[in-house]
Amino acid sequence: MAQETILIIDDEKEIRNLVGIYLTNEGYNILKAADGLEGLAYLENETVHLVILDIMMPRMDGIQACMKIRESKNVPIIMLTAKSQDMDKIMGLTTGADDYVTKPFQPLELVARVKSQLRRYLRLNQMNGNLQTNTSEKMDVISIDDLCINVTTHDVTVEGREIKLTPREFAILELLARNPGVVFNTEKIYERVWNEPFYESENTVMVHIRNIREKLEDNSRSPRYIKTVWGVGYKIEL
Structure with missing residues (x-):
């Protein structure tokens, strides 16, 4: 079972709980935050492997939070947006998000995207930690x-x-x-x-x-x- 930690940042408690249930069933450790500021506090004190980030939130919205996260961390970020917020999708990608899912969404689709993002992120980290990479196969x-x-x-x-x-x-x-x-x-x-x-x-x-x-x-x-x-x-x- 997976042991990666996923941070869910969304001001809607129902969404945090729903997404948390599905990801917990996949074996992930879950952290939950109600806004961007609370999410950033978790990132300062916890090891997080992926962030699910809503755009529309009080105190600090998802766009601002994404920009702050990208100042120091390269963890994958999946944005949650409303269907009508096309400009928010573009803004999210521009400020450093890796993917986005539109609300309302199928939880299993979000789980699939989480797995895809984590596979790549963990594979790249493994490559970075392998100092014995064969340079004849992969240029450094x-x-x-x-x-x-x-x-x-x-x-x-x-x-x-x-x-x-x-x-x-x-x-x-x-x-x-x-x-x-x-x-x-x-x-x-x-x-x-x-x-x-x-x-x-x-x-x-x-x-x-x-x-x-x-x-x-x-x-x-x-x-x-x-x-x-x-x-x-x-x-x-x-």
Whole structure:
């Protein structure tokens, strides 16, 4: 059974309890917070492996809480949004969320997304802790002009300047950088990075690409690293 700890931040007690029951049945340890400030306090004092974060909350909403979490932690964040809040979904992804689920939602769908996020997060952590990685099978450092990607430590620099990427953003950048010249459409990027079937997720990938460009470059309208092949997808060229 799983032993990872999941923090549920939602001002609706019924949702906290419902989600908590389903995740407890999967073997996860559960922490519950009623708003962003209470959630941040848990993150300061507890080891948390994934955060489920509602957007609309008192005192500190989900967008603000997401930004604060990303200042110091790279744990996966799944946002909960209302169906009509499309801009909130985009804002959530822009500020560092890895995925989102719209309310009302099927608890089993949320559980599946939690498992998918944790699989990738734990696998990347395991890779980072394995100092004996066979470099003939997996490059430790990828250099493209002034862009340097260390896949062991997850450090990214441009002209020596440190770039803070979310786990999902790093995974997309690594995928493209490991396959220079290869064009990946949004479906392939989603399936390779999210490790689940592509379903109406084109906008999710596009928002992540935009975020990466804005962090890597001063002018994302004329991208230097991630190129758009119109009507096809994205690539990085050496």
